[in-house]
Amino acid sequence: MAFKTKIRSIRNQFLIKLLFLLFTVFAGYGASFGAYVLVIKEYRIMMERHSRMARLPIELGHMIDVFESYILQRDPSLIERYDQGLDRVNELLRAEHFYAITPPGTPAYSIYRRSLLGMVEYYDNSARTIMSLEKFDDATFLEMSYLKTQAVYIVVRAQELVVAYLDASNEAHESFLLKWQRTQGRLFAVLAILLLLDFGTVLFFIRDLSSHLFSVENAARELSLKNWLIPDLRETRYSELKSVGDAFNDMKKNIIGFVEDIEHNAQLDALLNKEKLAASEREKTHRETQLRALQLQINPHFLFNTLNMVGRSAMFLDSDVTVSLVESISSILRYSLDNEGKEVFFSKELGVLKAYILIQEVRHGDRIRFLLDIDEAGQDVSVPPMILQPLVENSITHGLKDVTENGLLQVSTVIQEGFLNIEVRDNGCGISEESLANLWNRRGDESRKGIGVTNVRDRLELSFSERAGFAITNAPEGGTIVSLRIPCKERLA
Numbered sequence: 001m002a003f004k005t006k007i008r009s010i011r012n013q014f015l016i017k018l019l020f021l022l023f024t025v026f027a028g029y030g031a032s033f034g035a036y037v038l039v040i041k042e043y044r045i046m047m048e049r050h051s052r053m054a055r056l057p058i059e060l061g062h063m064i065d066v067f068e069s070y071i072l073q074r075d076p077s078l079i080e081r082y083d084q085g086l087d088r089v090n091e092l093l094r095a096e097h098f099y100a101i102t103p104p105g106t107p108a109y110s111i112y113r114r115s116l117l118g119m120v121e122y123y124d125n126s127a128r129t130i131m132s133l134e135k136f137d138d139a140t141f142l143e144m145s146y147l148k149t150q151a152v153y154i155v156v157r158a159q160e161l162v163v164a165y166l167d168a169s170n171e172a173h174e175s176f177l178l179k180w181q182r183t184q185g186r187l188f189a190v191l192a193i194l195l196l197l198d199f200g201t202v203l204f205f206i207r208d209l210s211s212h213l214f215s216v217e218n219a220a221r222e223l224s225l226k227n228w229l230i231p232d233l234r235e236t237r238y239s240e241l242k243s244v245g246d247a248f249n250d251m252k253k254n255i256i257g258f259v260e261d262i263e264h265n266a267q268l269d270a271l272l273n274k275e276k277l278a279a280s281e282r283e284k285t286h287r288e289t290q291l292r293a294l295q296l297q298i299n300p301h302f303l304f305n306t307l308n309m310v311g312r313s314a315m316f317l318d319s320d321v322t323v324s325l326v327e328s329i330s331s332i333l334r335y336s337l338d339n340e341g342k343e344v345f346f347s348k349e350l351g352v353l354k355a356y357i358l359i360q361e362v363r364h365g366d367r368i369r370f371l372l373d374i375d376e377a378g379q380d381v382s383v384p385p386m387i388l389q390p391l392v393e394n395s396i397t398h399g400l401k402d403v404t405e406n407g408l409l410q411v412s413t414v415i416q417e418g419f420l421n422i423e424v425r426d427n428g429c430g431i432s433e434e435s436l437a438n439l440w441n442r443r444g445d446e447s448r449k450g451i452g453v454t455n456v457r458d459r460l461e462l463s464f465s466e467r468a469g470f471a472i473t474n475a476p477e478g479g480t481i482v483s484l485r486i487p488c489k490e491r492l493a
Contacts, residue, residue, distance in 0.1 A: 043173070056093070057162065332355055343463070
């Protein structure tokens with residue numbers, strides 16, 4: 001009859017060994033902790049006794065001081081304080097802990113204690129006799145002088161008693177600690193034997209379990225090398241590994257079909273990724289085309305407006321001023337053409353704006369005042385070209401068209417929470433709700449009016465998607481505010 005392997009659970013075997021180990025550890029810890037608590041309790045009692053004994057010379061000194069104060073003051077209330085002091089001294093000298101220490105031989109503190117009791121009793125009898133007298137004679141003063149000398153000896157003897165008691169108490173405590181250490185040594189020896197036994201059974205369990213796991217690992221490695229002809233895993237004595245072996249053997253029979261399915265799906269994924277990449281490239285090309293078209297749209301618009309302004313200015317200004325205006329416009333137009341479809345640092349965009357403002361200052365004179373409040377931290381932010389000039393031009397053309405004096409156009413920037421915030425503000429006539437709605441709905445192909453504003457908005461959307469912000473509002477004090485919000489991400493190569 002063949003021997004049948006007994007199936008056991010790894011979890012149950014592990015729990016049994018773990019519980020035995022925990023029981024051993026906690027039992028040892030509990031015994032050690034109990035002994036430690038006993039030592040701490042004994043030490044606390046000893047320190048309390050030491051503290052009480054240390055007060056004996058102090059209490060004796062107080063009692064003697066009260067008696068001497070009575071001699072000087074003759075205050076009857078001092079007699080009661082003297083009695084209280086004497087009671088505390090007797091309580092300390094007759095305490096039970098004097099008899100709790102029994103080292104071999106006669107302790108020295110017992111001799112000091114009996115001697116001190118006799119000296120205190122004699123001092124008390126003489127003191128009470130003196131306190132009962134109404135008048136003091138020469139014999140009384142002589143007795144008081146003797147008591148004063150005796151008081152010194154009493155205090156010294158009390159100090160000797162305290163030192164002797166502390167020595168005897170420490171000797172008893174050291175004897176107790178020695179016994180405790182011996183007990184701890186025996187306890188640790190027993191714990192060490194139990195732990196060695198437990199570790200031995202754990203090592204045997206791990207070795208047996210590792211042997212079965214190693215066979216599973218080898219089979220899995222062979223299967224990963226596409227060796228489908230490996231034999232089935234042998235039966236084990238652990239129920240969990242038996243389930244793993246059965247599942248592994250079943251998996252081996254179906255894995256070839258799974259591999260074929262994976263390879264087929266991988267081919268499909270490759271085709272899909274290729275299509276997604278192509279679609280992404282087409283989207284990128286489309287966005288670049290839109291940006292270039294919008295840039296081409298702003299160039300003739302700017303050129304028409306500025307050349308028209310120079311033509312009017314040439315009729316009233318001298319030739320040198322007109323030449324300067326033409327040179328400024330040429331540099332601005334060259335900037336726009338050179339950066340077509342690109343992005344520039346905000347510092348370059350700001351330089352072009354300053355050139356444009358100089359042109360407008362020549363044209364409008366004192367009618368419009370220009371203010372720039374620029375945050376230096378935003379100079380290196382990447383922005384589309386020609387986004388400030390159209391907004392300033394729109395404020396001059398529409399917002400300040402009816403202003404004859406004290407016109408103000410302010411451009412301010414600030415870096416906040418990772419964005420460059422730009423604000424173009426004028427103190428003109430503002431914008432009506434109807435005009436604002438028409439401006440948002442216009443894409444620049446129905447009218448020349450407002451083409452610069454919508455162009456800036458569209459280019460920001462194409463460059464930064466939803467991360468950019470664009471808003472036009474009426475200022476509470478009058479005028480129009482155009483606000484731009486551009487991410488501070490470096491986009492230049």
